Amino acid sequence: MTRIMGYADRISVQPGETVAVMASCIGAPRYRAEIVRLLNPNAGMGASDYKEVRIDTPANASYPGREQKMHAGSFGVVPAKRALEGLRSFTLQAYVWPTTPKKGQQALMGLWSEAGTGFGLFVGTGGAAEVRIGGFRLSSGVPMLERRWYLVAASFDAESGRVRLWQEPIYDKTFHAERPVAVDGKAKASLPDAGAPLIFAGWRKGEAEAPTAWGRLLVSGHFNGRIDRPRLARKALDRAAIQALASGRLPSGLEEEILGFWDFARGISSERISDLSPNRLDGEVANMPTRAMTGHNWTGAEMDWTKDPGQYGAIHFHDDDIYDCRWQTDFSFTVPADSRSGFYAAKLVADEATFYVPFFVRPKKGTARSKIAFLASTATYTVYANNRARFLSMRTELYQGRISMMDAVDILQLEFPEMGVSTYDRHSDGSGVGFGSRLRPVTNWKPHGRLWNYCCDLFIIDWLEHVGLGYDVITDDDLHAEGQDLLRPYKVVITGSHPEYWSLEMLDALDGYQRQGGRHMYMGGNGFYWRIAYHPSKPGLIEVRRSEDGVRAWDARVGEYYHQFTGEYGGLWRRQGRAPQVATGVGFISQGFDACSYYRRTEASLDPRVAFMFEGVADEILGNFGVLQGGAAGLEIDCVDPALGTPPHALVVARSENHSNTYILVAEEVNVPHGAMDAVQNPAIHADLTFFETPNGGAVFSTGSIAYAGSLPVNGFDNNIARLTTNVLRRFVDERPFAMPT
């Protein structure tokens, strides 16, 4: 069976710039690539017939098919240095917190290679700490427990051949019957391979022909769990010296013995790992393990790693971490100067297999070709990239209210789990995934499949094409980087069906735009919800810490609510004084995925302030139709809440009703759980179609529903939702200022 997949080096491209496409093609000697502009989703009944525009470019061609590998699994690495050469005697030690001690052999640290040379500390097959010297193995014989801190140390004296291994549980206020273990053995020295790096959380497998996460290094035996205060000495140390080394400060009197004294609490926001020893055996981490994690000495008294990094000296490694596949480029596309802004993709076709590699063409920086901008939710797309959890459990049906669905591209993720998962998933060890990356094949950015996010936003693009007023497409990534300057040229900014994830920079830019006369059409539901942090230098990498509460796929561990990249507090914007209601009038109230409903007009819809909205719209019921489960109101819905920031002058012009049992109050609305939390019983659950004016002639229109976009194309855009929305767009693009009510 043929498989094709790929990704682009950039998400947002300006005319004249070049985007590179990396592809992996398995089972076919060649594949065909075409650059296309996407105009709508392939959504079946009720939606517009699917269409994409082929862009005339030399990039459209047949290319040789080749497999490019993905190497998942994070690790730390110290490049080969002279200080590491010729080591025969040694002491290795670290605090470790294994999360899957029984998964099989895992390397903690060392200079051991799969060829059987060198030495290292391990978690053995049964979960016990183990030391290896060449082919020799010595196990503690006592399996370590999951998510419990241990001091693990091994010393070896090459002259006597004496090996000693310690495995000592660390007091953590829980009750366990474990006791410290020390075992002895005899071994012969085994020199590490010349030029071999020292590796944390993996062992050296060899060299690859193509780039991997670090140079061409192939790593195997990935450790799941945390490592804190790893140390290396050039002699066999006794227990007292090991204890001295295990402290946070470089001990006096062991200068001759110490080779590496790594402090993972330094440079937490970076990929650098620092050695405090005189050898300065600094290194780096690869494939983005998670930092700003509580260490062996975390007391619970400090919750903010920036205030006391010393308690956050642990790095959590996962065998399924992946940031950048580092594939070689197959071809490039230079965006012609006269290109329209829009949703673009490199469409890769090999035999029966098709894969879309999306990117966005924006106007040249500082310019605009329209008064209307659609802000593509690239932050949210990235956070959702490779969402796999939704079809790994039948329990998904409990909140979806329907059988889970996937397509052939989704299945790639199951065939190639090394492409990594999303922040909606858990790692293989059960810990939450905190990073989203786009530098790998992404299976859920496509114009077909489950109608969600990227795909749903194409309904809005379809409508904009139909209205014909023109539009530019800009992205969250642009907004984060450029701030309000990006929005300033536009009279109207349209946000998408589900713009859920916002950085501080993005939110501040939107706030400034809205305060200076900008008009905002929020065309979705559950927007402006989670705070995120973009990596300051690595492209396409976003962090989310799911702290406190909210509707969330996993919960951050206590003490780990602050982002690693920025030190900013993570979680819901609502918990940080900037609830979605402030910017849009509405905020998340409920979700359900079995059926969508409609809005009923309110008395407020007769207010002259919104007369423009209802020109030609006489119906009381709005949106009782739609591609997305039959209605305009649903999936994830928002309502007004003055206590959370809805402006007093906001008008709710229509309110949804008749939602099903699967629509339950969101967690942050429930202090005391009770039996009336579903929409059949709870009147608080509804979507509010909302309008309000903003200073300097601006205004905001919010739909408060993800499903809204799916009603636009019904009946060839001849329906009350499309008419009302077009009325809003035409008025919002009009220069006449809106007046704040007095």
Next chain:
Amino acid sequence: MFKIDPSRLDVVREFKARPFGEHSPELQYVLNYMRSRPVTQFEVLVMTDPGKRWVLAYMPTGGVDVPKMTNQTFDRLEDAEWHVFKLRWKDITGKDLPID
């Protein structure tokens, strides 16, 4: 704890008539029970023609593997829900539903 009463065919008819949307409390209990019981594999739909055609497949519980495809296809999601409902009803009650 709630258990499915195999004699409650009124609930079955309610689901067949409206698999999506508001359900009676009794039907919602039945669906919640079906969807949360321990199973070694569970049903999913693989979309083969966007918005038009779906194939019944099975996923393993607790693992990462490709779905096992069946020959059962559907042109309407409602039909897929009804088909799976009948399978689950039999699996739980041991009885075929006397309703097509």
